Amino acid sequence: MSEGGSERFVRLEVDAGIGMIRLDRPPVNAMNAALQDQLREIAGEAARRDDVRALVIYGGERSFAAGADVKEMAAMSHADMAARVEPLQGAFDAVARIPKPVVAAITGYALGGGCELALAADVRFCADNAKLGQPEILLGVIPGAGGTQRLARLIGPSWAKDLIFTGRMIDATEALALGLVDRVVPAADVLPAATAWAAQFAVGPVRALAAAKQAIDRGLDGSLADGLAIERQLFGDLFATEDREIGMQSFVDQGPGKAKFVGR
Secondary structure: OEOOEOOOOEEEEEEOOEEEEEEOOOOOOOEOHHHHHHHHHHHHHHHHOOOOOEEEEEOOOOOOEOOEOHHHHHOOOHHHHHHHHHHHHHHHHHHHOOOOOEEEEEOOEEEOHHHHHHHOOOEEEEEOOOEEEOHHHHHOOOOOOOHHHHHHHHHOHHHHHHHHHHOOOEEHHHHHHHOOOOEEEOHHHHHHHHHHHHHOOOOOOHHHHHHHHHHHHHHOOOOHHHHHHHHHHHHHHHHHOHHHHHHHHHHHHHOOOOOOOOOO
């Protein structure tokens, strides 16, 4: 039995090095406590598994995730939520900390917790008919799973405040213009496009990709000097890897882009 109970709302599917974190709580993947706990569990598994080189997060054709389970939250007291908010954030943090490339494949609605889950990915591919937003203010609360922090870092504080203060939904065109999503494609192409993006890393240099992600993410939390120190350390550490030897020797012998990395 999982941390979230016997009913499975999140699963990990793996094929040829590409993992899919699949949300499956019909009709719109409302994110109750059980789903959140399973998401943390699955993110940890994906981070640990050597056969997972990159990940796609997908909620199905109808909806990525339309937010928290409001009925469940409405029944919670202040004490209940005080105890719940750390596991809530922890689920999304677990996704953000996966040391591998992660792409969100957004279809339908990505609202509230759904938008926050997309923000925890490295890049976001979006259907041309999708709707995104942080509508928590309309419930008398604020985003509580990273939205106030990750959204502001991604699109800037002014636009983050506009979306969070108003709670309005935006379409794919505006999301792309704001930088909230990185690519907009027809709805039928979202999952294939996201999978193709992830597939390019299936035989990539695992340690170098993890180091690049760590350097960028940790560097954003400090000063430029702090970020450069992080980069310096990680760059130097990669010279102890087999993939670095393979990559550089391949470049010398064959030119760029032909190395066959082994993930060590």
